[in-house]
């Protein structure tokens with residue numbers, strides 16, 4: 001058996017944008033126009049952040065505006081720590097507080113279960129990763145570009161393909177779109193939408209979205225939708241003779257078996 005992606009596709013594309021800034025409104029508009037989806041990583045307690053962090057921080061959306069913007073467009077809200085510190089320099093207690101308080105606030109304010117994350121400043125160490133696990137976080141995005149399209153081995157070290165300012169962006173996305181793959185591939189773009197204002201380069205994301213969006217062979221998904229899908233595939237229950245497959249998850253799963261495409265709907269048992 002070999003995993004396929006949603007609707008039997010071989011490619012998925014996702015975005016991840018940080019800090020909940022006002023420019024996300026324009027970004028979401030572009031994403032929606034071209035059918036792209038992604039994840040927005042929010043700090044819910046910036047008023048308690050250290051002075052030097054608050055000074056470098058950009059204008060953020062109100063919780064009310066953020067909620068309607070992200071959720072009405074089908075995007076995901078994930079955590080980014082309470083006050084955006086460098087987590088790896090904090091005590092274990094402080095790390096736990098930063099994660100669980102951000103989860104608690106976001107879950108209460110947005111009415112979602114928030115188990116996804118992006119590392120503030122992209123920095124972490126082994127202790128941070130270990131604590132994330134214990135706080136129920138299932139994936140966390142780094143800022144380490146892979147310039148590739150592989151799924152992560154460790155979802156708590158979820159490395160993106162590249163940042164939107166990467167000089168190879170067009171080359172990479174053309175390769176992703178034009179290549180016929182035999183195994184599922186993921187294009188993962190990250191950034192901050194305020195950078196488009198500061199660098200006066202909104203055309204970067206507009207051209208990217210126009211080129212890669214609205215294609216039949218690409219699944220456009222949030223980070224969590226991809227995580228949940230891969231988990232559901234990995235959790236398929238298979239009989240000893242490999243002829244009966246049961247999908248106990250809440251998402252439909254597609255796979256290849258002896259070159260034939262199958263779909264096991266959520267909760268369904270199928271006979272190959």
Ligand SMILES: [Zn+2]
Nearest residue numbers: 018019120121
């Ligand atoms: Zn950030």
